[in-house]
Amino acid sequence: MIGMEIRDKVTEFVKERISALRTTNPGQYQNNSVVRTNSMKYIPNYFEKGQLTKMFFLFPDPHFKEKSHRRRVISPHLLDEHAYTFAVGGIVYTITDVEELGEWVESCLDEHPMFELVP
Structure with a gap:
């Protein structure tokens, strides 16, 4: 799962949350991430x-x-x-x-x- 967000603060919050989940649940949440981007402009650049x-x-x-x-x-x-x-x-x-x-x-x-x- 990948989250796409244009706002810095939201992106940083989600990154910290994912990191905390990985720490408290070893081996889980390894396939989750977030990227700061404008999905309205660049979604075809991320997915086929x-x-x-x-x-x-x-x-x-x-x-x-x-x-x-x-x-x-x-x-x-x-x-x-x-x-x-x-x-x-x-x-x-x-x-x-x-x-x-x-x-x-x-x-x-x-x-x-x-x-x-x-x-």
Whole structure:
């Protein structure tokens, strides 16, 4: 599992947490890491076509202003990039505490031909 985060403080916190888990659980959590990057720009540089089976979007920035919707991590123009990295049958998991963003994400995924809603 790899976490991709653009903010330094969050990335450092996750690195420290992974290190602590490895220390308290020897031999475990060796396949977990985090990298500071802009996944919106560089995800195809990290993964090959069809490589991912799961992707999690956890509490992304809602970018409330309409002119900033293009900067959302799940948006119509970025879903092609995400679809490229997915294996057939891959699953996208999303969670947010902003109802408007949750509805936006669901509509973007529903409208894209490579994704379908799984109840």
